[in-house]
Amino acid sequence: MFAVRKFLLVVTSLLSCLYNVKGQCTIRNLKSSGQTASSLTMSWSCFSSESDSEFRRNYRLTSKEQCDTGPFQTITDTSWTTLTIGSSDGSYVIYYWTINGLHPHSTYEMTLDARSSSSGSVYSRTLTASTDEAAPSVSPTNVQYISSQASSLTFTYNAIPCGSRYGNIQYQYEITDLSTNNVMIADDESIDESITNDVVTVTINSLQCRTGYRFRVRGANDDGQLLGPYTMAVDRSTSYVFMMLSGCADLSKYVSAGQTYQIVSYPNYPYQPTITNGIGPYVYTYNPPLNESYAVGTRQVTIAAFDTMSCAGGSCQITISIHEATGKFT
Known part of the structure; x- marks a missing residue:
């Protein structure tokens, strides 16, 4: 028992x-x-x-x-x-x-x-x-203008640091045409972007020549659905050398060897010509030599200056860019 x-x-x-x-x-x-x-x-x-x-x-x-x-x-x-x-x-x-x-x-x-x-x-x-992504908490910093071409502008800025990105960070670029106030977001096909040591270099392409633009950048997560704050705006214009004849087009299409043509150069900023003390844009002449061939890159040309404020009636140097695809002056 x-x-x-x-x-x-x-x-x-x-x-x-x-x-x-x-x-x-x-x-x-x-x-x-x-x-x-x-x-x-x-x-x-x-x-x-x-x-x-x-x-x-x-x-x-x-x-x-x-x-x-x-x-x-x-x-x-x-x-x-x-x-x-x-x-x-x-x-x-x-x-x-x-x-x-x-x-x-x-x-x-x-x-x-x-x-x-x-x-x-x-x-x-x-x-x-x-956890899920969120909108970036801060904007990029230290936006700097680097250079301009007839149809592009290049800037650098400091990327948003780890800890404030809040996601798989990308960057969105806002470009405002200052002549029309038209605002656009640059698409992937119109930008060239690289990053070195957390400094981003971006070139905005497919812009209008001889045009002023306002540039801003912000962080974006979740494929652009979660947007952070914009940076301060930077205003710059495309192509600092312009022609009276053809805007920003290929110079070789409009000039012939042995003849003299005027080239009008507006300052890089402000983006439109202004009259100060009765003096407007800088006006130069260019006489292309006979049978000249052009290498891709840039060329300095000595020209006679009509604008006495800039060159005092003498000769001065300007840099004319040569189109990479055609090897022609632009």
Whole structure:
């Protein structure tokens, strides 16, 4: 009789351990159930019988914006929490827990601890998940004008640093035609972009010659859906040497060897000719030599100046660009 009682006691103990009645949750199906740019939600299930459980989280950043791997500090809940059941199917109960105040476009390692409030034993599971992108928090800095051509402008600027990008950063360029106030966003086919040591060089192509433009740049995430603040504007004009005959067209189409033509040169800024003390744009003459061949690049030409303010009636040097495709003056 004593042996039977001992056997029943052992079986009862094993069943109690197996079903964990009123005991600690053995965390099952731990997964990410949702995210925003600043939060992650995890969910998991427990047996309905494991109702005597309380939980604690700890989490740490493992990759900030996928460009900084730390190391970062682990944040741990200072107390255990009894959670409200999110849903139930009879055998299981499902819990949800959201961690707020996270960094956008970043990966976190989250550990969930469960314990029985009566026994104090702890069971843990770990989950890795990433937050969504957000709009960049700052604009690029130090925008500088570099050069102009007949149909392009080149600028440099400092890229948005890691920690403020908030996503897989790209850059959006706004160009305003100052003669018409028409605003456009430069498309990928019209820009040449490179980056060296976090300094971006960009050339905006397909512009109108002899035209003033206003340039601004901002960061963009989520394929241009999340937009950061613009930089301060920089105003510059295309092509600083212009012709009276043909605007910014190929000079060789309009001049013949041995004849004299006028070339009008407007200052690079402001973008339109202005009259100061009765003197307008700078006017020069150019007499192309016979049978001249042109190499691609730039050429300095000595010309007679009609504008006494700039050259005092003598000779001065200007630089005329030669079109890369045709080898002709532009």
